[in-house]
Amino acid sequence: MILPLSPLNDFDVAKAKKVAAKDLSAEEKIKAAAKKIFTQKGFAATRTRDIAEEAGMNLALLNYYFRSKQKLFDIIMLENFKKLIHGIVIEVVDENASMEQKLEKVVEAYIDFLILNPDLPFFILNELRNNPAAIASTISDEINQVRNNFFKQLQKGDKKSKLPPMEPFHFLANMIGLTVFPFVGKPMLQRVTNVSDAKFNALMQERKKLIPVWMKAIMSMKGN
Amino acid sequence: MILPLSPLNDFDVAKAKKVAAKDLSAEEKIKAAAKKIFTQKGFAATRTRDIAEEAGMNLALLNYYFRSKQKLFDIIMLENFKKLIHGIVIEVVDENASMEQKLEKVVEAYIDFLILNPDLPFFILNELRNNPAAIASTISDEINQVRNNFFKQLQKGDKKSKLPPMEPFHFLANMIGLTVFPFVGKPMLQRVTNVSDAKFNALMQERKKLIPVWMKAIMSMKGN
């Protein structure tokens, strides 16, 4: 295999072949380790040696399989991002569901997901700051869907749930703020309120029921 | 001055003397540049050369005045942190103010502050992740004050405002989520909702009035 010597050749030829052998392929081990460390520490604070060590692999394998730290990061980034928005768009765009139904479904699915991936939102928010354009372009389709469907529903109000129209920005900020912020600010909140990890998760379970109720209360206020 | 040659000598002797000369001292220029870049990009992603360039100063001056990147960062970090919690604790701990009054005061003061320092909360959240213990110890006094005063008021309910008791964690998560999250998630929210910087600030002005109303609506719901 001459790939490392010819940087411009395509790279996936080698991959497909040996995958699915043994327990977990070297490539998969590296990817898993990279996901863990990149997600925890972000791009800049992650060293390729840390990834190799976490994967129990030789450092050179990282470049053998992924060419560069940046390329590896891009792959992780994209997968993380898709994982995070997967499901939510489909739920939210559904024409037949009422606002109330959407609220309940999305919040529950999201909190379940975040309990399993507590570092993901901070990671996304961080990298979105460093690279707004590149990432946004990969998901512009989903954004447009949300704009064309859900935002319209929001702005004309929801008859079934008796919820008046609401400015989409405020709705999103509230919804994500209430749902995602506890995970983004977890270290701070835990420190101030003196809450253990177990208690934190229990509180998040509570919020699955509470947030939809709160959101409806917010939307029912006059002046929105 | 022999400081650069004797690393263990005290460092502040030199400082005090020439400060307040010219327009802005070299030390102040570096500090301002460091604050800007550290706050924007975090510790790991910031290069000392970037700071020197931003300040228009020679790279060696950074070490001359501050000894190391880490020491400079610690100073910025502490100032940022104090700036962020300044005021809020005094407001919130005041025994005589009702919950309602506190809500209105704190939200307004905070949003005004955040409009001027939009990158600060993300910076704090980020560094709090990397170094939970060190930072927390510098503000444990303030945290205890909040616990002993405000959380008690929360948990016994507020008669004047007719607000029933609420779990402190949920209250904090909601309050900070609604107030601070828009700034933390600014790039994401702006992208999805297609909102300009000017519009964003206008929406934040709106939220100064809305969030207290929303918070009262949330707290008035049964089941908290």
Place this chain on the structure above:
DNA sequence: TTTATTTTTAATCAAATGATTAAATAATTT
């Protein structure tokens, strides 16, 4: 003005870090 002190600069160092290479090993194909 002369001397001492402080500040600034340019050059350089040492360590960390992303990446590469050539050789060794393992697996696959013929």
Place this chain on the structure above:
DNA sequence: AAATTATTTAATCATTTGATTAAAAATAAA
């Protein structure tokens, strides 16, 4: 089994980056 191809390793490179140094310039003290 022999030949080919793919994977893995240890050693090394080149660059970046935080830090230092010695000398020059600016300022203050005598």
